[in-house]
Amino acid sequence: ETGVTQSPTHLIKTRGQQVTLRCSSQSGHNTVSWYQQALGQGPQFIFQYYREEENGRGNFPPRFSGLQFPNYSSELNVNALELDDSALYLCASSLAGRTEAFFGQGTRLTVV
Amino acid sequence: QKEVEQNSGPLSVPEGAIASLNCTYSDRVSQSFFWYRQYSGKSPELIMSIYSNGDKEDGRFTAQLNKASQYVSLLIRDSQPSDSATYLCAVNVGGNDMRFGAGTRLTVKP
Numbered sequence: 001e002t003g004v005t006q007s008p009t010h011l012i013k014t015r016g017q018q019v020t021l022r023c024s025s026q027s028g029h030n031t032v033s034w035y036q037q038a039l040g041q042g043p044q045f046i047f048q049y050y051r052e053e054e055n056g057r058g059n060f061p062p063r064f065s066g067l068q069f070p071n072y073s074s075e076l077n078v079n080a081l082e083l084d085d086s087a088l089y090l091c092a093s094s095l096a097g098r099t100e101a102f103f104g105q106g107t108r109l110t111v112v
Numbered sequence: 113q114k115e116v117e118q119n120s121g122p123l124s125v126p127e128g129a130i131a132s133l134n135c136t137y138s139d140r141v142s143q144s145f146f147w148y149r150q151y152s153g154k155s156p157e158l159i160m161s162i163y164s165n166g167d168k169e170d171g172r173f174t175a176q177l178n179k180a181s182q183y184v185s186l187l188i189r190d191s192q193p194s195d196s197a198t199y200l201c202a203v204n205v206g207g208n209d210m211r212f213g214a215g216t217r218l219t220v221k222p
Contacts, residue, residue, distance in 0.1 A: 033208065042116070042158065042200050042212030056208035090155055099144040099204045101153040 003027055004093050004104035012110045013081050021076040021107045023091030031055070032074040033065060033101060034088040043090055049074050050096060078109075086111045115139060116203050118213035127222050131188040135201030135213055138182065144204035145177055150215065151197045160186060185189045191220040 003026035013019050025032050031050045035043035045058035049068035063079040072093070078085055088108050092101035117139050125131045133147075144163055148156035154196075160177040162168045162184065174187040188195055198215040205211050 031208075033210070035212075040214070042202075042214045045209050045211070048208040050208075058209065088155075099210070100146070100158060100161055101210065102158060103148075106155045 004029075004091060004102055006007050006089075006091050006104035006107050008107060009105065010108045010110075012112060015081055015083060015111055017110060018077065019081060021078075021089050021091075021109070022091075023074045023076070023104055025072045025074070025091075025093035026102055028070050029093035029095055029102075031094045032068055032072065033092045033094070034074070034076045035092065035103075036060075036085075037090055037106075038086040039087075046076070056059045071110050081111045083111050085109065115205065115211045116201055116213040118199075118201050120214060121217040122219055123216055124221060125191050126220045127191060127193060127220055129191050129220075131191045131195065131218055131220070133175040133186040133188075133199050133201075133216050133218065135184045135186075136182055137184070137201075137203045137211075139203065139211075140179075140182065140203045142203045142205055145184045146202040146204075146210075147173075147175060147184075148202060148212075149197045150194075150200055156200055156213045181213075188218075192199070193220050193222050196220050 006074045033048040034046040037043040047057040052068045066072045094101045117161045147160040150156045160175040200215045201213040
């Protein structure tokens, strides 16, 4: 049990809609990273949040945005959903300055 | 060239054998390397981290790193059917960006 929790576990949305995914980090972990994992692929880095600010971003368009709250929990927002956004979205938490990251159980997003 | 490359498999070994998983990476400045295990339909689970050249052992798992060859491997001794999963190699390429390979699917046959 890693202590990282994500909600919801599954979600179905229509193309063009917006979605918000949530993550509670492991106790004591102040850094949260989000990843997208398409079927049969490894996770791809979306962005990281530290001290409520974006602290690094992968190659994802601006319609992928996020927030981190004072309790270190985080949200991932995706606007104007596309069919290719269908994937497993993973949240990982870590201690600042440490590169070891621990994943939550993920949110399976299906865009139809 | 992909940043992190792994053989997709499937790799099949008999129970009790040694499973050898390999990974190469392209970024020479990478300093942190990880192996994650992912069961079907589940999220990745960190099983090994390695930062220095050489071997690092943890129970039945041994990670090996060769920075000069840009190569990292994972050996699983006495493989068990419960080890059947996809193994992801991950490389920290600087700052907060971790790059993953596509994973190697391992099947351990009883």
